Amino acid sequence: MNLEQIVATVRAGGRIDAGQALRLYHEAPTALLGRLADGIRARKHPDRVVTYIIDRNVNYTNVCVARCAFCAFYRPVGSAEGYVLGFDELYRKIDETIAVGGVQLLLQGGHNPDLPLTWYEDLFRNIKARYPSFKLHALSPPEVIHLSRLSNLPVPAVLSRLIAAGMDSVPGGGAEILVDRVRKLLHCHGKASADEWLDVMRHAHRAGLRTTATMMYGTVETDEERIEHMLRLRELQDDTAGFTAFIAWSYQPDHTELAGNEATGVDYLRTLALSRIVLDNFDNVQASWVTQGGKVGQLSLAYGANDMGSVMIEENVVRAAGASYCMDEVEIVRNIEDAGFTAERRNMHYERLGGPIFRERAVPRMRELATARADGDTSVPDELKHYPARSRQGKALRVVQ
Amino acid sequence: MMATDIDLPGLAASHDIITLGMRADDARRHLHGASTTFVRVADVAAGPGGAIQVPPSAGEVRIVGVPASRAAAVARVGEVKAAAGGYPLSGFSLSDLEALSAREQVTLRALLEELCAAGLELVAEAPFDQLGDPRRAIEEVNIAGLALARLTIGTLPEGDVVDGLKQIVALQRDVAVLRSFAPLPRRVSPVLPSTGYDDVKRVALARLVVDNIPSIQVDWALYGPKLAQVALTMGADDLDGVSAEDDAGEGRRRAPLEEIRRNIRAAGLEPIERNGRYELTGR
Numbered sequence: 001m002n003l004e005q006i007v008a009t010v011r012a013g014g015r016i017d018a019g020q021a022l023r024l025y026h027e028a029p030t031a032l033l034g035r036l037a038d039g040i041r042a043r044k045h046p047d048r049v050v051t052y053i054i055d056r057n058v059n060y061t062n063v064c065v066a067r068c069a070f071c072a073f074y075r076p077v078g079s080a081e082g083y084v085l086g087f088d089e090l091y092r093k094i095d096e097t098i099a100v101g102g103v104q105l106l107l108q109g110g111h112n113p114d115l116p117l118t119w120y121e122d123l124f125r126n127i128k129a130r131y132p133s134f135k136l137h138a139l140s141p142p143e144v145i146h147l148s149r150l151s152n153l154p155v156p157a158v159l160s161r162l163i164a165a166g167m168d169s170v171p172g173g174g175a176e177i178l179v180d181r182v183r184k185l186l187h188c189h190g191k192a193s194a195d196e197w198l199d200v201m202r203h204a205h206r207a208g209l210r211t212t213a214t215m216m217y218g219t220v221e222t223d224e225e226r227i228e229h230m231l232r233l234r235e236l237q238d239d240t241a242g243f244t245a246f247i248a249w250s251y252q253p254d255h256t257e258l259a260g261n262e263a264t265g266v267d268y269l270r271t272l273a274l275s276r277i278v279l280d281n282f283d284n285v286q287a288s289w290v291t292q293g294g295k296v297g298q299l300s301l302a303y304g305a306n307d308m309g310s311v312m313i314e315e316n317v318v319r320a321a322g323a324s325y326c327m328d329e330v331e332i333v334r335n336i337e338d339a340g341f342t343a344e345r346r347n348m349h350y351e352r353l354g355g356p357i358f359r360e361r362a363v364p365r366m367r368e369l370a371t372a373r374a375d376g377d378t379s380v381p382d383e384l385k386h387y388p389a390r391s392r393q394g395k396a397l398r399v400v401q
Numbered sequence: 402m403m404a405t406d407i408d409l410p411g412l413a414a415s416h417d418i419i420t421l422g423m424r425a426d427d428a429r430r431h432l433h434g435a436s437t438t439f440v441r442v443a444d445v446a447a448g449p450g451g452a453i454q455v456p457p458s459a460g461e462v463r464i465v466g467v468p469a470s471r472a473a474a475v476a477r478v479g480e481v482k483a484a485a486g487g488y489p490l491s492g493f494s495l496s497d498l499e500a501l502s503a504r505e506q507v508t509l510r511a512l513l514e515e516l517c518a519a520g521l522e523l524v525a526e527a528p529f530d531q532l533g534d535p536r537r538a539i540e541e542v543n544i545a546g547l548a549l550a551r552l553t554i555g556t557l558p559e560g561d562v563v564d565g566l567k568q569i570v571a572l573q574r575d576v577a578v579l580r581s582f583a584p585l586p587r588r589v590s591p592v593l594p595s596t597g598y599d600d601v602k603r604v605a606l607a608r609l610v611v612d613n614i615p616s617i618q619v620d621w622a623l624y625g626p627k628l629a630q631v632a633l634t635m636g637a638d639d640l641d642g643v644s645a646e647d648d649a650g651e652g653r654r655r656a657p658l659e660e661i662r663r664n665i666r667a668a669g670l671e672p673i674e675r676n677g678r679y680e681l682t683g684r
Contacts, residue, residue, distance in 0.1 A: 030634055030669070031423045038419065261660075264667040265627030266634060295597030296627045302418050302598075338596045340416030 003027045010036045010277055013043070021227045021278050030270055037273035037304030044283055045306045050336045051284075051346040054329060054357065055104040055137070056097040056313040059372050060085045060123075064110025066142065066191040070176070070219055072255035072321040074110050078393035083373055084112065086381025087126055094131055097313060100364070101329070101357030103347055104135035106310065108173050108317075111146040111191065114394030117161065119387045120147065124166035136166055137348050140173030141200035142191040150390070156203045163207060169348045170204045172212035172247065178232045179225040186219055186258070198236055205242025210349055213243045213282075217271055218251040218263030226271065230278040237281045244350050245284035245307060248275055249291040254322030262322075265296045269303045276304030284350055289332075290318055293325045298335040307346075308332050314370040328366035329358050409563050413606055418598055418635070425605035425636030432615065437633055437670040439621070439640040439661055440677060447493070449476045453484040458658065459645035461550075461677030463525050464492030471505045471512055474498075475519045482520025489677030491523035491550050492516070495538050496531035498524065509538060513545035523548045523677055528555035528587065529569065539576045550677060551581040551618055551641065556588050557595060562603060566610035573613045580679055581616040581639055582607060585624060585632075600628055601635045608636030621661065630664045639675075640665075 001009070006020045007028070016024065024033070042048075063082040064074035075082040085093075094105060105127075124136055139147075139162065148158045159167075175197055176188055183189035192200070204211050213233045217226050237243050248271055250263040263271075268288070276285050287305040289297025290312065297308065311329050327335070333356045336343040345353040357363055385401040412421050443459035445451065447466030455462055462485040468474035474493065482490055493516075502509040513524070524542050527549055532538045542549050552572075558565050566584070573579045584607035585600055595603075608617045619629045622642035629640060644657045665672035674683045 031419050031426065034419045261663065264664050265630045266664075266668045268627075269631070293625065293627055294594075295600060295625075296631060298597040299418070299601065299631060335596050339598050 007032065007036065011039065013280075015280055016278065018224070018227050018231055021230070021274060022224060024277065025223055025227070025270065025274050030266055030273075033270055033273040033277070034303040037276035038302055040276050040280070041285070041304050041306050048341050049344050049352070050301060050306055050308060050339075050341040051344050051350060051352065052308040052311065052329075052332050052336070053104070053346050053348065054097070054100060054102040054311045054313075055106050056093055056102055057106045057108075057310065057315050058085070058090065058093055059316045060090065060107060060109040061112040061115060062110050062316070062372070063112040063114070065113055066111045066146075066188065068176075068188040068191065069186050069258040070188075070216070070251055070253075070256050070321075071317075072252070073317040077113060077391045080378070083378070084115065084381055084384060085372060086379075087123060087383055089373075089381070090123065090127070091130060093314070094127065094134060098131070098134070100311075100313065100366070101345070102311070102313065103353070104137050104168070106171055107136060107138040108140050108143065108171060111143065113150065113391045114384075114387075114389040114397075116387050116390075117147050117151045117153070117158065121161060121165040124162065128166035135168045135348055137169045137171050138162075138167050140171050141197045142174035142188075144170070144200050145192050145196055155200055156207070159200075159203055159207050159209075163209065167209070169209050169244075170201065170211040172201075172214040172243070175214045175229070176216045177219070177221045177225055178229045179221065182219070182221045182225055194232065198232060201242065202236060202240060205240035210242055210244045212245045212247060213237075214246070215248045215275070216251055217248060218267070219258060219260070227274075227278065230275055234279055234281060237279070241281070243282060244348065245286055246275055246279050246282045247286040247288060247309065248272055249288040249318070252291060252318050252321030252323050256321055265292060268292050268296060269299065272300055272305060273303040289327055290315060290325055291323050294327050294331065294335060297325075297327075298339055301336070301339045301341060307350075308336060311366075312369060313366065314372065316372045319369070319371070324369075326367065326369045329356055329363065330365060333358070409606070409610060412609070413561075413563050413602070416598070418601055418605070421602060421605045422635035425608040426634060428608050428612070429617070429636050429638050433638045435669070435671045436673050437638055437640070437665045437668075438616070438673050438675045438679075438681070439643050439665070440675050441643045441645040441657065442641070442677075443488075443645040445481055447474070447477055449473050449480060453481055455485050455488060456645045459488055460675060460682060462488045462490050463677075464490075465525070467497045468493060468501060471501060471507065471515070474501065474512075475515050478516050478519040478521045489522055490520060491525040491677050492521055493525055494531075495524050495527040495542065495549070496555070499532060499538055510541045510545050513541055513547055517546045521547060523550045525550050526553045526583075526587075527551070528553045529572070530558055531555040535572055536575045539572070539578065543576070543578050548678070549578060549580070551583050552579050552614070553583045554586045557586045557590075562606055563610055566607055569607075569611050570613055573611070579614045581618045581641075582611055582614045583618040583620060583641065584611075585619060587620075587623070597628060597631070600624065601632055604632045605636045626660065626664055630668050633665065633668045633670055
């Protein structure tokens with residue numbers, strides 16, 4: 001097919017294959033890609049509603065044995081800068097989240113060998129006991145695999161126990177690029193191969209959970225591999241229909257071992273638009289204002305996105321790699337409405353919850369995103385002593401406790 | 402295809418920024434093709450006696466800040482000229498010079514002639530909305546033997562955007578010396594910053610409405626690489642404010658020159674470096 005025929009296929013609602021997607025990405029002007037993606041967005045969301053969620057992105061630990069080359073957030077086991085948040089700290093964060101209208105925690109963290117599965121189960125149960133309607137969008141596939149390895153339990157069993165404890169849905173983190181050549185180069189193949197990541201999601205979907213899917217692009221992958229990533233997600237979505245949304249963001253190079261450049265804003269808009277076109281079985285595509293900033297985040301709404309993601313409240317991972325954008329609910333809604341859309345809050349299932357909270361009641365403005373911990377806070381949660389450590393450093397810490 | 406007066410209000414009112422951007426891109430390519438110019442600027446402070454560093458890569462040395470007095474302005478130009486050698490030397494905002502001339506009870510032309518005699522080549526910017534009489538002030542620049550680097554907007558004007566841009570067209574009809582227009586405001590409200598739609602729409606409309614000024618410019622440092630790059634696909638053709646410091650401390654690939662070339666190429670355009678005199682200096 002030539003470009004015109006591919007464009008006609010997309011306009012007619014047809015599905016394109018890898019070769020056609022690559023030709024579209026290479027040959028279509030940015031405006032044409034945007035127009036095609038916007039057309040699909042309009043077909044799927046004809047009411048011109050753009051959604052967002054108020055939640056908090058909490059990283060419960062930065063201690064990680066995965067050592068991905070693109071990550072500036074992790075600290076090795078035994079590092080003086082390593083932390084684990086205590087249950088009480090997490091309750092306080094949930095209280096703060098609820099106070100501004102939040103409905104869930106996006107809970108992800110490092111692969112900490114000193115946090116056994118029971119720690120997660122107890123945490124989830126305690127949160128659900130205190131906040132029964134509060135949702136836990138928790139533990140990306142590599143974290144689930146880490147727990148599977150740590151506990152010598154198969155992934156379905158780990159998921160089953162986490163679900164029983166209160167896990168509501170699975171965030172799509174750790175996907176990076178779902179091509180093993182890329183994963184090996186990024187030193188993240190060990191935490192989860194492409195097949196393993198997809199298998200966790202398949203098990204989660206079969207267990208009745210909805211999940212998101214992500215893509216971190218702009219490291220070492222080729223354009224073909226970006227498209228292969230999208231096609232692998234599309235294939236699983238055909239099978240399970242369990243993904244609620246797709247979120248792409250550009251690799252943030254500051255303070256990482258991999259270093260290099262960040263992909264440009266136009267590259268983001270082109271990748272976003274292509275994802276909307278290729279992922280024809282995904283209802284929702286998020287804008288990544290956290291990595292692109294509010295302005296390109298808003299422009300994403302013209303290039304296929306129908307969701308502004310999360311108000312977020314707290315962010316630690318991309319901030320560590322150099323991105324430090326902040327938008328509170330007022331700002332997100334202003335950006336949505338300024339672009340000619342209607343803003344509505346949602347939950348993780350993309351069920352609409354109503355209009356902006358700040359129009360219903362006074363909510364304090366948020367000028368910058370919170371961090372996991374205040375600088376210099378090296379406290380060790382008291383409850384950790386109840387959980388067996390695996391690392392030498394962790395065992396030593398338990399003795400001190 | 403150039404926009405007509407008939408469809409401009411519709412384009413301005415629409416949220417369809419892709420159509421607007423495509424029209425503006427057509428107009429830009431009609432004038433400039435894929436060529437995208439940029440200038441690397443070495444800023445020096447306006448206060449006399451301050452440090453002056455002119456990296457060899459600078460395409461323009463720019464005196465920034467408000468001069469304390471006429472004598473201080475003239476002295477600083479002399480200092481910088483001595484240090485900058487043959488580099489194009491620009492400085493000051495025309496509105497600041499207008500205010501200074503009033504304060505020191507000299508004519509604007511006399512002040513500009515003094516600065517020219519001291520070695521200034523270009524007035525760095527003329528903020529349209531902050532000049533008492535833009536036409537007269539710009540003509541004084543010309544008569545004094547100076548050039549104007551760019552016409553700018555100080556703060557986002559209220560009212561109809563197309564009507565505001567038509568005032569720029571009328572100004573250029575009168576003065577005919579404007580080489581470049583930067584339509585995005587130099588000062589942004591921290592409480593209510595402009596949005597991405599606001600910015601690219603304003604750039605695109607500027608390209609379509611202001612059809613008698615060759616370059617529509619975006620400030621790389623002020624608006625950031627992401628927005629500035631997108632603006633290049635929606636009508637802008639020139640980037641100001643690229644740092645002349647090439648030692649970014651993170652390796653050559655992240656130095657300003659490579660970064661800007663990479664961004665321009667990633668937008669499907671061709672980077673061409675210019676200097677402050679708008680002379681092309683390299684690809």
